[in-house]
Amino acid sequence: xxxxxxxxxxxxxxxxxxxxxxxxxxxxxxxxxxxxxxxxxxxxxxxxxxxxxxxxxxxxxxxxxxxxxxxxxxxxxxxxxxxxxxxxxxxxxxxxxxxxxxxxxxxxxxxxxxxxxxxxxxxxxxxxxxxxxxxxxxxxxxxxxxxxxxxxxxxxxxxxxxxxxxxxxxxxxxxxxxxxxxxxxxxxxxxxxxxxxxxxxxxxxxxxxxxxxxxxxxxxxxxxxxxxxxxxxxxxxxxxxxxxxxxxxxx
Amino acid sequence: xxxxxxxxxxxxxxxxxxxxxxxxxxxxxxxxxxxxxxxxxxxxxxxxxxxxxxxxxxxxxxxxxxxxxxxxxxxxxxxxxxxxxxxxxxxxxxxxxxxxxxxxxxxxxxxxxxxxxxxxxxxxxxxxxxxxxxxxxxxxxxxxxxxxxxxxxxxxxxxxxxxxxxxxx
Numbered sequence: 332x333x334x335x336x337x338x339x340x341x342x343x344x345x346x347x348x349x350x351x352x353x354x355x356x357x358x359x360x361x362x363x364x365x366x367x368x369x370x371x372x373x374x375x376x377x378x379x380x381x382x383x384x385x386x387x388x389x390x391x392x393x394x395x396x397x398x399x400x401x402x403x404x405x406x407x408x409x410x411x412x413x414x415x416x417x418x419x420x421x422x423x424x425x426x427x428x429x430x431x432x433x434x435x436x437x438x439x440x441x442x443x444x445x446x447x448x449x450x451x452x453x454x455x456x457x458x459x460x461x462x463x464x465x466x467x468x469x470x471x472x473x474x475x476x477x478x479x480x481x482x483x484x485x486x487x488x489x490x491x492x493x494x495x496x497x498x499x500x501x502x503x504x505x506x507x508x509x510x511x512x513x514x515x516x517x518x519x520x521x522x523x524x525x526x527x528x529x530x531x532x533x534x535x536x537x538x539x540x541x542x543x544x545x546x547x548x549x550x551x552x553x554x555x556x557x558x559x560x561x562x563x564x565x566x567x568x569x570x571x572x573x574x575x576x577x578x579x580x581x582x
Numbered sequence: 583x584x585x586x587x588x589x590x591x592x593x594x595x596x597x598x599x600x601x602x603x604x605x606x607x608x609x610x611x612x613x614x615x616x617x618x619x620x621x622x623x624x625x626x627x628x629x630x631x632x633x634x635x636x637x638x639x640x641x642x643x644x645x646x647x648x649x650x651x652x653x654x655x656x657x658x659x660x661x662x663x664x665x666x667x668x669x670x671x672x673x674x675x676x677x678x679x680x681x682x683x684x685x686x687x688x689x690x691x692x693x694x695x696x697x698x699x700x701x702x703x704x705x706x707x708x709x710x711x712x713x714x715x716x717x718x719x720x721x722x723x724x725x726x727x728x729x730x731x732x733x734x735x736x737x738x739x740x741x742x743x744x745x746x747x748x749x750x751x
Contacts, residue, residue, distance in 0.1 A: 343724040347698060349705050378727060378734070381680040382699040386594030 337361050337368060346375040435507060436537065438483055439491075440524060443503040443539040446477060446493055483507070504555055505537040527552040531559060585617055588631055591701050592638055598696035599642045601685045609645070613637045628707065635701055636711050639693070683733035691726035698723055 337345070337358045344350045345358040362369040477493025490506040509530060527538045536559055538552045592613060596606035616637050617623070624630040684692055697708040698719075705723070709716040 339728065340720055340724040343727055344705075344720055347705065347723070349720065374731070375727065378680065378730060379699045382684065382695060382730075383594075383702075385681040385684070386598055386696070386700045387590045 336365070342368070342371055342375060346372060346379060435483055435485075435487070435489075436526065436528075439489070439503070439505040439537045439539055440526070442479075442481065442489075442491055442505070443501075443541070446491070446503060447501055447541060477503075500540065500543055502538060502540040502543070502551060504559075505539065506559075507535045507537070509533050509535055527556075529556050529559075534559070585614060585634065588634055592634060594700040595635055595696045596638050596642065598684060598692050598700055599639070599689065600645070605645065609638055609641045612641050616641075632703070632707055632711055635697065635703070639711065679734060680730075683730050686733055687726065687729055690722070691729055694719065694722045695726045695730065 341350065341354065341358060345355055348355075350358065358368075358372075362372050474495055475492055476495050477491065479491045479493075481489055481491070483489050487507055492504045492506070494502045494504070496502070509532060525538075525540045525543055529536050536555070538555055540551075543551075589610070593606055593610050596609040596613075597603060600606050600609065613634060617634060624633045684695065687695070693712065694708065697703045697711060698705070703711065705716050705719040708723075709719045712719070714722075
């Protein structure tokens, strides 16, 4: 080192804690002797701190409309599985949509839309008052705030569970008896509406959201599918994936 | 829950690289998915952390390859700036100004600054992630900070005394 006047690289190495002890001591002595050197070090620390703050604190994630900004389809097997479920479910029950009654999918989409238009009323005792066990996403930031039952056009009793995320995103889980439902693919042609369906031996499930990032919806839905299929608590990896799924809705 | 503690910094790193919140979020999401589905995961924590950031960096590079219209133009801004001009009386840096200034930098500068200042890597770790010698990290980070400081001081440049710039004081 040029004794008494540290170079720019040395000052940077100093604030990064990368200098050897002897070199760091020389920089410290130079700073003690020379106000300009001290100010440079202070400034470098300030830049370093501000950079850290600017990119790691108080991040408000701004979602862009998925149609405009969507870039690629999900990579994971888990996400792919959800898509497979949706396609499979559509293919499985398509042949049933042969009359004029509104399909079950149309009904659940309408129900979800109607709920989206309402103010969220948080029900603190919903988990205890419900006659079935809810998939618990509390740790992942989703709260169940709605429990409703309604008859479909065919007289089937449908259960709706409404989840609200920390950023206000709403996702509905509809539960119908196994084998119920008409699926008409055109109903999901609006890409802002996200829909997935899957079945267990006892129930058919529909997940509906609007304006969510599709990848995130797929991850969330996959967790729902696991929770309803295996009635097991979320594992850590899925909690992490869900925690990362926090974004405001775009509509 | 290994991933959780790095989530903010991963997002910050991705955001610094791509300058696009939506894309940064997607990159981090994809990073989570890859980490979750990887057959082999580093056991020790420093290696795991570097592995995660390398995934983010590779995803960003993949994105650049797929979307050439978004490709970064490597400017001549990588030259030696020497001592950065500082407004001596001002040591409080506006966070918004820093973000705007960083976004004006070429990718090479943003990458090294994000790894060291946002992700918190040491020079040795950053060198491994970037695949460059440790000494190059030191010179690159100093050039990047100099370029950043130039942009931060655009509106209030205090010219250093000639003696300082020539190293004779």
